[in-house]
Amino acid sequence: MTHIAIIEDSREDADLLEAFAARYGKEKGKEFRISRFANAITFLTNFTPIYDAVFIDIQMPHMNGMEAAAKLREKDATVPVVFITNMADFAVQGYAVNAIDFVVTPVSYYNFSVMMDKVLRLTEARFPEVILKTAEGAVRVRTDDVVYVEVLGHRIIYHLADRDIEIWGVLKAHEEKLEKLGFVRCNKYCLANLKYVEKVSGYDLILGGHSLTITRTRKKEFMQRLVEYYGEKF
Numbered sequence: 551m552t553h554i555a556i557i558e559d560s561r562e563d564a565d566l567l568e569a570f571a572a573r574y575g576k577e578k579g580k581e582f583r584i585s586r587f588a589n590a591i592t593f594l595t596n597f598t599p600i601y602d603a604v605f606i607d608i609q610m611p612h613m614n615g616m617e618a619a620a621k622l623r624e625k626d627a628t629v630p631v632v633f634i635t636n637m638a639d640f641a642v643q644g645y646a647v648n649a650i651d652f653v654v655t656p657v658s659y660y661n662f663s664v665m666m667d668k669v670l671r672l673t674e675a676r677f678p679e680v681i682l683k684t685a686e687g688a689v690r691v692r693t694d695d696v697v698y699v700e701v702l703g704h705r706i707i708y709h710l711a712d713r714d715i716e717i718w719g720v721l722k723a724h725e726e727k728l729e730k731l732g733f734v735r736c737n738k739y740c741l742a743n744l745k746y747v748e749k750v751s752g753y754d755l756i757l758g759g760h761s762l763t764i765t766r767t768r769k770k771e772f773m774q775r776l777v778e779y780y781g782e783k784f
Contacts, residue, residue, distance in 0.1 A: 551583050552602045554582055554585070555585050555601045557587045558605070570659055602673040603630045630650045630672045633652040684717055691715065701721040706719045725741055732745055736755055747776060
């Protein structure tokens with residue numbers, strides 16, 4: 551799932567962008583989560599880098615889009631930024647904050663879809679995906695969305711932040727694919743995504759709101775990988 555932030559003070563324009571995203575997702579087989587903000591100050595307050603792309607209206611009261619993008623870059627240096635503007639001349643300034651594109655209002659669906667193709671190429675490069683073959687068919691999952699992977703008998707369960715996906719297989723095969731992407735075995739049955747680790751206390755591991763156990767024989771390697779991932783935080 552691709553998480554997009556829309557920072558737009560015009561409700562009509564925000565509605566149109568969200569409708570275009572829904573149409574694009576249906577045509578391309580993609581899922582989008584849209585978070586809308588009426589102004590940049592609300593967006594930046596208590597900001598966390600959870601977005602895959604940010605659409606910013608350039609002309610807004612209190613803080614314009616250029617100022618907002620500059621402050622965003624202090625918090626997230628790589629998230630794709632797209633400017634929304636009614637004057638193309640303004641968008642040229644976007645290169646100063648590494649904006650990837652701009653769309654001129656009134657936005658056409660064609661221009662929106664071309665821009666979204668570019669956004670997805672960048673987001674998919676940032677976050678690798680795996681294809682999981684479920685009983686209902688193949689499902690494309692971004693590894694960045696996976697909190698941990700668990701084996702129960704011959705069932706492999708991918709625990710995502712918003713749902714679980716169950717397939718058949720052996721954990722070793724998934725470990726070989728995921729170990730270079732920040733996943734580490736914490737015990738015989740689970741691969742933990744280091745991105746979601748919140749706390750390690752003894753052999754207790756909290757990640758993404760879930761509680762797991764680190765076995766004694768895996769504790770040293772797990773902590774070493776965790777320190778490599780986060781630095782000295784842990």
